[in-house]
Amino acid sequence: NAGVTQTPKFRVLKTGQSMTLLCAQDMNHEYMYWYRQDPGMGLRLIHYSVGEGTTAKGEVPDGYNVSRLKKQNFLLGLESAAPSQTSVYFCASSSPGNWGYTFGSGTRLTVV
Amino acid sequence: QQPVQSPQAVILREGEDAVINCSSSKALYSVHWYRQKHGEAPVFLMILLKGGEQKGHDKISASFNEKKQQSSLYLTASQLSYSGTYFCGTEKGTVEYGNKLVFGAGTILRVKS
Numbered sequence: 001n002a003g004v005t006q007t008p009k010f011r012v013l014k015t016g017q018s019m020t021l022l023c024a025q026d027m028n029h030e031y032m033y034w035y036r037q038d039p040g041m042g043l044r045l046i047h048y049s050v051g052e053g054t055t056a057k058g059e060v061p062d063g064y065n066v067s068r069l070k071k072q073n074f075l076l077g078l079e080s081a082a083p084s085q086t087s088v089y090f091c092a093s094s095s096p097g098n099w100g101y102t103f104g105s106g107t108r109l110t111v112v
Numbered sequence: 113q114q115p116v117q118s119p120q121a122v123i124l125r126e127g128e129d130a131v132i133n134c135s136s137s138k139a140l141y142s143v144h145w146y147r148q149k150h151g152e153a154p155v156f157l158m159i160l161l162k163g164g165e166q167k168g169h170d171k172i173s174a175s176f177n178e179k180k181q182q183s184s185l186y187l188t189a190s191q192l193s194y195s196g197t198y199f200c201g202t203e204k205g206t207v208e209y210g211n212k213l214v215f216g217a218g219t220i221l222r223v224k225s
Contacts, residue, residue: 031211042114042199043154043215058212090153094211100144100156101201101213 006104021076023091032074036087117216134200143183144201
């Protein structure tokens with residue numbers, strides 16, 4: 001089983017450029033999440049989705065947009081990248097019924 | 113609000129025990145524990161639910177004090193493979209919140225031979 005797959009794994013952007021990070025899961029999970037991880041700050045929730053066609057804001061949503069057109073995919077977009085968005089981005093999925101998250105392997109993004 | 117983890121870091125020798133604590137100022141529905149090795153994704157260890165139910169790892173135990181909104185992770189007879197950063201994630205609600213978690217800043221655990 002692939003689990004949760006994130007693409008790309010690494011990316012360098014110039015300030016002002018846009019990009020989309022793709023997350024795909026094959027576990028038929030209802031819930032999907034985007035977190036960013038910065039040194040000493042743990043994981044902070046950007047946006048999340050409780051089902052196909054629905055999205056909601058997390059703790060740090062500014063500068064990001066998301067879409068979940070298909071149940072298995074959750075896209076994270078950066079409209080105009082800023083150096084403050086340099087981070088490691090993790091996608092995760094879970095299922096109702098109080099089970100843990102399955103995380104993807106992460107995307108390391110650097111904005112210069 | 114982000115839960116507070118303590119200690120921030122701990123160094124053990126193989127075979128020693130460790131306790132990692134997680135506390136929240138908010139009423140909680142559940143507490144999750146994850147371990148992350150350097151350069152890798154976090155991996156689910158355990159979930160503790162309000163009411164006492166636990167789901168997860170066979171060799172790691174944890175407790176959840178609902179009144180104090182605190183959880184502790186117990187690592188006994190530590191092995192080199194236990195090294196990594198441990199995160200607690202706290203959840204306030206259920207379906208309407210999508211089981212979303214707020215994570216602590218992490219506890220770095222290093223086990224030496």
